[in-house]
Amino acid sequence: MSSISEPIRGRVYVLEDNIDTDLIIPAEYLNLVPTIPEEYHKLGSYAMAGLPVSFPPFTDKETGKTPYAIMIAGRNFGCGSSREHAPICLGAAGVKAVVAQSYARIFFRNAIATGEVYPLESTERLCDIFKTGDEAEIAADLSTIKDSGGTVHQLKPVGAVAPVIEAGGIFGYARKTGMIGN
Amino acid sequence: MKATLTEKIMARAANRDSVKPGENIWINVDILLTHDVCGPGTIGVFERELGENAQVWDRNKVVIIPDHYIFTADEKAHRNINILRDFVKRQNLPYYYDPGTRDYQGVCHVALPQLGHVRPGEVIFGTDSHTCTHGALGAFATGIGNTDAGFVLGTGKLLVKVPETLRFNLTGSLPQGVTAKDIILRIIGDIGVDGANYCAMEFLGEAVTSLSIEERMTICNMAIEAGGKNGIMNPDEKALEYVRKRTDKPFEPLFADADAPVAAEYNYDVSEFEPCVAAPHLPSNYKPASQCQDIKIDRAYIGSCTGGKIEDFIMAAQILKGRKVKVPTFLVPATVEVAEGLLTEKVGGKALVEVFAAAECEDIAPPSCAACLGGPIDTFGRTSGNEVVISTTNRNFIGRMGSKDSQIYLASPFTAAASAVNGYISDPRAFFAANI
Numbered sequence: 001m002s003s004i005s006e007p008i009r010g011r012v013y014v015l016e017d018n019i020d021t022d023l024i025i026p027a028e029y030l031n032l033v034p035t036i037p038e039e040y041h042k043l044g045s046y047a048m049a050g051l052p053v054s055f056p057p058f059t060d061k062e063t064g065k066t067p068y069a070i071m072i073a074g075r076n077f078g079c080g081s082s083r084e085h086a087p088i089c090l091g092a093a094g095v096k097a098v099v100a101q102s103y104a105r106i107f108f109r110n111a112i113a114t115g116e117v118y119p120l121e122s123t124e125r126l127c128d129i130f131k132t133g134d135e136a137e138i139a140a141d142l143s144t145i146k147d148s149g150g151t152v153h154q155l156k157p158v159g160a161v162a163p164v165i166e167a168g169g170i171f172g173y174a175r176k177t178g179m180i181g182n
Numbered sequence: 183m184k185a186t187l188t189e190k191i192m193a194r195a196a197n198r199d200s201v202k203p204g205e206n207i208w209i210n211v212d213i214l215l216t217h218d219v220c221g222p223g224t225i226g227v228f229e230r231e232l233g234e235n236a237q238v239w240d241r242n243k244v245v246i247i248p249d250h251y252i253f254t255a256d257e258k259a260h261r262n263i264n265i266l267r268d269f270v271k272r273q274n275l276p277y278y279y280d281p282g283t284r285d286y287q288g289v290c291h292v293a294l295p296q297l298g299h300v301r302p303g304e305v306i307f308g309t310d311s312h313t314c315t316h317g318a319l320g321a322f323a324t325g326i327g328n329t330d331a332g333f334v335l336g337t338g339k340l341l342v343k344v345p346e347t348l349r350f351n352l353t354g355s356l357p358q359g360v361t362a363k364d365i366i367l368r369i370i371g372d373i374g375v376d377g378a379n380y381c382a383m384e385f386l387g388e389a390v391t392s393l394s395i396e397e398r399m400t401i402c403n404m405a406i407e408a409g410g411k412n413g414i415m416n417p418d419e420k421a422l423e424y425v426r427k428r429t430d431k432p433f434e435p436l437f438a439d440a441d442a443p444v445a446a447e448y449n450y451d452v453s454e455f456e457p458c459v460a461a462p463h464l465p466s467n468y469k470p471a472s473q474c475q476d477i478k479i480d481r482a483y484i485g486s487c488t489g490g491k492i493e494d495f496i497m498a499a500q501i502l503k504g505r506k507v508k509v510p511t512f513l514v515p516a517t518v519e520v521a522e523g524l525l526t527e528k529v530g531g532k533a534l535v536e537v538f539a540a541a542e543c544e545d546i547a548p549p550s551c552a553a554c555l556g557g558p559i560d561t562f563g564r565t566s567g568n569e570v571v572i573s574t575t576n577r578n579f580i581g582r583m584g585s586k587d588s589q590i591y592l593a594s595p596f597t598a599a600a601s602a603v604n605g606y607i608s609d610p611r612a613f614f615a616a617n618i
Contacts, residue, residue: 020580174333
């Protein structure tokens, strides 16, 4: 089991199934390069900019940050493109973890490789239980999420990727295991 | 031991006799592909992690094909091309296809095989989800993000999970007017947009071998729309000949065991398939075109790595020959080679460009990804309102072609062209019955 230094506490933003990468970060913003610091922050301000206008705003227009530390979703979160801008814009906006029933492979991999957000899997359909704005707490061992009523919901073990998460991403893992030099 | 094609390629790339689905292994990479949207970030990761003076692991294995934001006034898009140019110069990379020069190619997934960079049995990673296209020539090919690509750039290796394989046995022969696009949209409709999540999609059978190489690419290209890690096909003589014509480099093809253990097996007789669309807003929203004929369209779009190859334009021209379109019809050849083919290939004795001009299509755009993924505001064909579009591209997510209010129906070139002629979604078989 993986673990982080302290629990993740904050408000949740709730979405359903098949949240695709065009909703997370529309292609018109892919001219921004995530490794250029000011463009990294700009990407954060555009997080979830592809959602229809009927959804609650995700980021604060003035700060470019999100008041939601945790994203809750249904199945197949992050389907579509390989754009790493997707997990990066969430991380840059201030999201710490996504808790979904399942992930599209490339999003999951990019989230782990970059260390930008923890892609955690729920055992229940939490998007039917949580409402946007609810407070929640993810345990430091990443095994559970507690809702505002105090009910604890189990998360799936992170499994084989735990060492990569603990190392902070693919480069950290490769250094730790001696694949590449320090 | 019996193995799928993906398992065999991965085992060889890991210097092992065999691998099992679920294992995490380091594999050696034969080709790393990147473009203008993810290349600058990949270079950024590479230099941040390995140092500004780090050298790429093998300059002959890095292929950079700018294609996304080429014909735009967007300053950052231009800046990004300059980042690529600077890196290519510093690293002395031989395989860079610079916009604005005679080296420019266009859409990377059509250009990569055309240029001989796709070889059977090899491992290809690309910073684009449609890298899975290249499984059509018997390679293991999949999309990765900038960080993984930066890692590959420095080391030539990547840690990957061996995927389970879903085997699709395709038998029978396609009826007239039905295409590879209809095959893959039907499969995605059946298994769903996450039906192949993490899995290899292996396509075998006589209905695959009877397809042209470009049509095979259309199928593998959309494996990602079912969540697939890769799409893959055995490289038969047709595939080997395609590759040998385009490269002198040696390669050793591998072949799937048709009776290898797999996670699931699907059997289809494609002679029962019909022209179809994927309705908004998921590629899995399968509907026979014949059941959508009351849907009025505002434009048609023929282009992209999925539907902008020369055979896609030949199919469209077979319908458009001697007819006129009722809605604006946007044509974007995927690559320069395709654009040249529009001048030389003929339907009914006329060059494709003449057929399209006589049909009153919009002026043909220069090769690039264009409006397939929306892009900068001034992108050719980008939607800006509540347009209903029939498109030969690969995704119909909300906002995919620009506007959040537009509706995208994915279809084959036959169906898109037939719909353009009628102004409503149309079953192209009616045009064949009328002796096109």
